[in-house]
Amino acid sequence: MKLVTNRMVDEWIAKAGKTQRLRTNFNIHESLSDPIQRLFVAAGLDSYFRPHFHPGKSEFAIVLRGQFDILLFDDEGVVTERVSIGPGREAFALEIAADRYHTWIPMEEKSVFFEVKQGPYDPAAALSFAPWSPEESSPRVKEFQAKLLAARTGDRFAEK
Numbered sequence: 001m002k003l004v005t006n007r008m009v010d011e012w013i014a015k016a017g018k019t020q021r022l023r024t025n026f027n028i029h030e031s032l033s034d035p036i037q038r039l040f041v042a043a044g045l046d047s048y049f050r051p052h053f054h055p056g057k058s059e060f061a062i063v064l065r066g067q068f069d070i071l072l073f074d075d076e077g078v079v080t081e082r083v084s085i086g087p088g089r090e091a092f093a094l095e096i097a098a099d100r101y102h103t104w105i106p107m108e109e110k111s112v113f114f115e116v117k118q119g120p121y122d123p124a125a126a127l128s129f130a131p132w133s134p135e136e137s138s139p140r141v142k143e144f145q146a147k148l149l150a151a152r153t154g155d156r157f158a159e160k
Helices: 006-016 141-150
Strands: 023-027 036-043 059-065 068-073 079-085 093-096 101-106 111-118
Touching: 006 023, 006 036, 006 059, 006 111, 068 093, 079 093, 101 141
Parallel strands: none
Antiparallel strands: 023 036, 036 111, 059 093, 059 111, 068 079, 068 101
């Protein structure tokens, strides 16, 4: 049996705040080759989830603490939907279709979600990043994050 405790979640949140990416994950699955990948992700307010999609794989998530806004985009970088999820919100879980660009925006400092995706996990093929989004190491990230935070349905992120 694997137990997940509130103390463990507190530890992930504390650890996330000490990392460069301001997030950390805790895998429930045993290995990258497992057919179902299950993990918790703890993120701080300024953590940048570069817009991406998972080729051929959907993503299901439940927000356990805090709040996230999730933006969905079309292939041209236009926001097609924005939803806030978390405990006490209208929605606390969602499924994102395969091959759909999306990003997670932490809206509270101590935010944690549980994610389930089809495995196995191949780091070289797990994500396809949006070409119109800056890499994590880019000096453009802060400006891009500000645009994401203010984004509404219909806003375009790709250059015309």
